[in-house]
Amino acid sequence: MKELVYLDNEFINSFISQMYNGLPIDLQNSKKETDQEEATEQSSEKTNVNHTGTLGIYKGKYDFETSESDQHMVMQSSETQEIISKKMHDNALNDFEEYLTNSSKLIEDAQKIKKNNFIKIKIPFRIINLELLKNMYGENVLNSVLFYTNQDDYEEVNKIKHNSKLSTQVRNSQIKQVESKIKKAKDELELTYQGIQHMFNATLPVLPTNLYFKSDDVIIPLDKRYLREDPLFLDFKYNSDDSSNPTYITLIGKVTNKTKKILDERAFKEDAMIGYIRQFNSVFEEFFKLVDLIDDESFIVSPIAIYFDDGVDLF
Numbered sequence: 001m002k003e004l005v006y007l008d009n010e011f012i013n014s015f016i017s018q019m020y021n022g023l024p025i026d027l028q029n030s031k032k033e034t035d036q037e038e039a040t041e042q043s044s045e046k047t048n049v050n051h052t053g054t055l056g057i058y059k060g061k062y063d064f065e066t067s068e069s070d071q072h073m074v075m076q077s078s079e080t081q082e083i084i085s086k087k088m089h090d091n092a093l094n095d096f097e098e099y100l101t102n103s104s105k106l107i108e109d110a111q112k113i114k115k116n117n118f119i120k121i122k123i124p125f126r127i128i129n130l131e132l133l134k135n136m137y138g139e140n141v142l143n144s145v146l147f148y149t150n151q152d153d154y155e156e157v158n159k160i161k162h163n164s165k166l167s168t169q170v171r172n173s174q175i176k177q178v179e180s181k182i183k184k185a186k187d188e189l190e191l192t193y194q195g196i197q198h199m200f201n202a203t204l205p206v207l208p209t210n211l212y213f214k215s216d217d218v219i220i221p222l223d224k225r226y227l228r229e230d231p232l233f234l235d236f237k238y239n240s241d242d243s244s245n246p247t248y249i250t251l252i253g254k255v256t257n258k259t260k261k262i263l264d265e266r267a268f269k270e271d272a273m274i275g276y277i278r279q280f281n282s283v284f285e286e287f288f289k290l291v292d293l294i295d296d297e298s299f300i301v302s303p304i305a306i307y308f309d310d311g312v313d314l315f
Helices: 009-020 025-043 068-102 130-136 139-149 151-161 168-203 231-238 271-291
Strands: 002-007 050-057 060-067 118-124 126-129 211-215 218-221 248-258 299-309
Touching: 002 068, 009 068, 068 118, 068 248, 068 299, 126 130, 126 231, 130 168, 130 211, 130 231, 139 151, 139 168, 151 168, 168 271, 218 248
Parallel strands: 218 299
Antiparallel strands: 002 299, 050 060, 118 248, 126 211, 211 218, 248 299
8 A cells, every 4th residue: 555645746747638638538527427426415405594704715715605505515525626636646646657667767776777767766764854953953952952961060050059168259169160161061052053053044045945855875855845744744753763674665756866066166157256156065065964965976856756655455
């Protein structure tokens, strides 16, 4: 059974359009029959109580004057359309896989992939959520880390303050020493956090997305519009530090490139401006090392579908 977590609907729509000149006829008929059946079933349940209201439907709001049963019918129709849409795209993905396989255009060996290949590979993966990582270096996390890191020192200050055997001069001197140690640790950690925040602030606006799957020599940028599950849920459910028991995904996509410099140094002709771009690329290289995102020889894969497959065919 496939558990789809990502599907590029726009790509699938393009495939459907080119293969069927629009929606497949059987799907069109199925949709018409479903809508007709629902309309007949709902019409028998209408009441005579009318009122005016506003109803939000996926792509906008519509003012209407209708009965309560009509509202229910509209919502059912919308939900049905969503189910039909998912079924259509899921089936079209199977057709797309079959088309690539039959035309010998699908590479299924991760060791043989090249630029411009369509691939279907089963790989272990990690989720890299740059927005989540950036938040981990925010002020709230910094304050928490500082508190727990220096907790022993805070307790030491408290003990000194309540030590009646110490003279005021000695007590103040010892407190000052410990507080000076706390401040030094705080300044060093703040400087580190600020440097990392500056890196995130400089690089995230230039990257195509903040969310990636990574596996060995493959980096997969994800468009959040096509995710079927919230990124934080994915990260919580599937990320693991246990390299001996990795989670595997099936990836269908197109190899678009090998990793490269983020900014094209040919954008300017003047040496001064080229040097400016090179400095930016140096920052990106350091950032990629920090988050372990891109290696020198990684393939960039534009994902079409990503799913978990237990190998069990339900039908």
